[in-house]
Amino acid sequence: MATARAKSVRTGYLFVLPALLLLLAVLGFPALFSLTLSFRPESGGGFSLEHYRLLLEDTLFHQAFWNTGLLVGLSVAAHLGVGLAVALALNLPLRGQPALRLVALLPWVVPDVVTGIIWKWLYNPLNGALNDILLRLGLLAAPLDWLGGRYLPLISVILANVWRGFPFVMIILLAGLQAIPRERYEAASIDGANALQRFRYITLPGLRKMLIVSLALDTVWEVRRFGLIQAMTQGGPGSLTEVLSTLVYKQYFAFFRFEYASAMAVVMAGVLLLVSLPYIRMISREE
Amino acid sequence: MQRRHSLWPMVLTMICVTVLIAAMSAGAQERVTLRFSDWHLTEDVWNKSLTEGMAIFEKRYPNIKVQVEPVSYREKETKYTVESAAGRAPDVMHLHAFSLPSFYEKGYAMDLTSFIEKEGKGFLDAWYPLPLELVKHRGRVHAMPGDYMTMVLVCNTDLLKQAGTDVERFPTTWGGFLDFAKKATTPGQQWGLGMVGAKDPGFSLRFSPFLWTFGGDYLTADLKRSALDTPEAREAFAYFVELSTKHKVVPPGATSANPQDVRTQLAHKKIACEIGSGWTAPIVNKLNPDLKAFDVLRAYPLPVKKKRATAIWLSSWIISPNTKHPQEAWELVKFISSKEMELKWFQDNRVTSARKDVSGVAPEILNDKFAKVIAAELPYGKVEPQIKEWPEIMDAFTGAVQEALTEAKPPDKALADAHARINTILARRR
């Protein structure tokens, strides 16, 4: 028995090994490089915690940190909400279902950066399409400055981000819905369960794994996302929409502070890891 | 298993093709190939002009082949940084003045002093002194200056007349300008001035003249501290912000407006004036040919509060220190910044040159309605501090302007916060 178990463990590792080796081989050096860079003083060699100390005092970093939490939290919640609702609706035997599924996927094919550029234009107060249509429909009295104002840019950015981001969650959940055996629904119907009960006791538990997966992946992905915000607001107005990914980019490519940007990214990765620990635990738990 | 099989031939073919191409190009290399990268290559008119220029160069230097590498305007610093850090940058790159200090500091620009010395005494006399200052790093020349322009007011004379302003006697003070802007504004329809308030390289070019003409400055003369706490700076800042918040003489959306948005407003008669330069009229003309931009638009020196001043636009060429052909790269840089070529760049693209023997004497420039105003302002031109912390300082400052424009903070508070933040940034320098 013991040898059979060992053999099975070995087989298991063999399945995982190709992916693992590839990741280690390609990511190993870059990741280590970034990590060590964060401990290097800006000039000269040696070891220094200076960048991490500066992070503690950097108010812009703090602001970006909380902004990231807020924007990612709201975006992921909206992705999941909209994605789940659409997946459920498009799992129903509707007329025109294939076409509707295609429509729901469309925003995903627009590259991240391009989404930002296009939405920024849609929001333009003078020649943007959104204001134009709202003015024509009489829903607005005067052009609205969607990317200006004290808080509105947050909502505008999220609106664009949800547009681009929900199809990913939707397709994962749609796949998850497929994996719930029909027989369960049929059995429940026979037992007299109503639609709400079927959702509560069959759909949700059946989707649990995929919900966790999409939550974890979407969170990580949203924290990394930078093209969209960069193209739309560059973190402005002020630092209202400054997030860690745009700040790291700026520190690296605009301010040329490679070491400081690395330290920022390492902290960001660390926090992200902490946040995702529960998901890792949930996804790796045996049923 | 099928999936795997179908893939390997593709991967193998890809590898083979790559190797083949690499081998072929290596075999064909009789003459020296220079990699030349310029954001202008992505733009039709400039691309044509540069391609013609390169053809002339290759004819004169048959041993050199120029391989052009277009890169988009937004992405150039990113690409050059990554490539330079790995020692694989293009041999010759085109940069803005404001990127130069960072590239100097990181060692991404070759010291050109020895080449210049070999060209003989007086080689640099052809250029204006200010751009020559900007291409120097620790006293050594690290770049060759290219386009050199001053920012001026570009106004729609039709709208000026509508507002009852004599086009020959445009206001020369900011107070007069505000009166004019109010008259030129019809709420919701038309505004006196277009304002760039986005985090964009074009912002500081269009804001700095306010600060400087009010007698203020960003930093103290020794570049060690922020000078934004002076009354002059506060006054300039408040004037700028209140154009939008209080007087509402600029269109909505200033905090996300980049220069192109503002030019679009000018092209469609939404604004009477904008701050621009030599490039403005041709672009506006393209945006809306019906406007007849070359007839209707007119350039004016910027209004003044305390002293005459304006901002300078400069671009320049650098050679990467990782080049394997420094001599050939120098020949190319010398060629593209030569009198002959600089005149060609003006004729094709309306950019004035950093060369005195072009911008100061060429009849094409002196007779041009826009270029002559721009060239006349060159003596009053000023540049932002050339320190490597500048991009970070400007980012903090633009943020403060945006906070004041969106009324997230009162102007004085926004400026005071920026002042403190800039001092923190500068403290790292000491």
Add this chain to the structure above:
Amino acid sequence: MGSWPFRVLVYGFLLMLAIYVLFPFAWMLSTAAKTESEALAIPPTWIPKEPTLDSVIGIWVRKNFALYFFNSTVISLATAILSVFFGSLAGYGFSRFQLPGKRVLIGFFLATQMLPGVLLVGPYFKVLTATGLYDTRTGLVIAFLTICLPFATWTMKGFIDGVPLEMDEAALVDGCDRLGVFFRIILPVLGPGMVASVLFAFLLAWGDLLWALCLTTSEEMMTVTLGIARTVGEFRIIWPMLMAGSLLGGLPAILLYLFLQRFLVTGLTAGALKE
């Protein structure tokens, strides 16, 4: 399906969603058919006054989009196929075996995604130059794999978890080895999960800008998204071309989805298992 109020609710929701989703596309379509100057008219026009295909033709003639499409397609397909294949293998390993240190490994797969690409691109550049893969499609595929593989692994693991163990066991009893189980029993029912992973990988590789920008340099290796980004210039954005490029650039992914959608239905319902 359900009572009429429920139906009204569902269709109402889908209608609102369709408006939200399609509104920007309507604008893109309209802009793509305009001249450059009309695209920026204030106020904007919805029906082009002088409709033109100039931008659509322009990206093929004045820009080399045929080549960019070829590059992007090869890169994205290779990334998608490789990452889903290895990701499924790893997902199966994680799902079906009691591996010591599994939690750490699963965590590691996710953790590889936490450093921003901005930071990694510099070192990647060095790795690819050192191995001669700089400015090659293979190099880009390898770089994208490091993002797509962990995503595929997580998605496939979550999905395989939903496939009843009994299916493996029945096959093992029938004398299949593990690899046989994976290919013959598991892979065929993974359709929906694969669609999700393939689309993710394909679109990620297709839409990336930063890595394609930094890890390639020659015109021969340009991707569609890089080509689209080039319509954003110093002085202007060529809107009709940008829109035409974005719309056409989306077509391969749409074709891929149309091809894949038949797999969005799992084989699991076909009575393959009896609980």
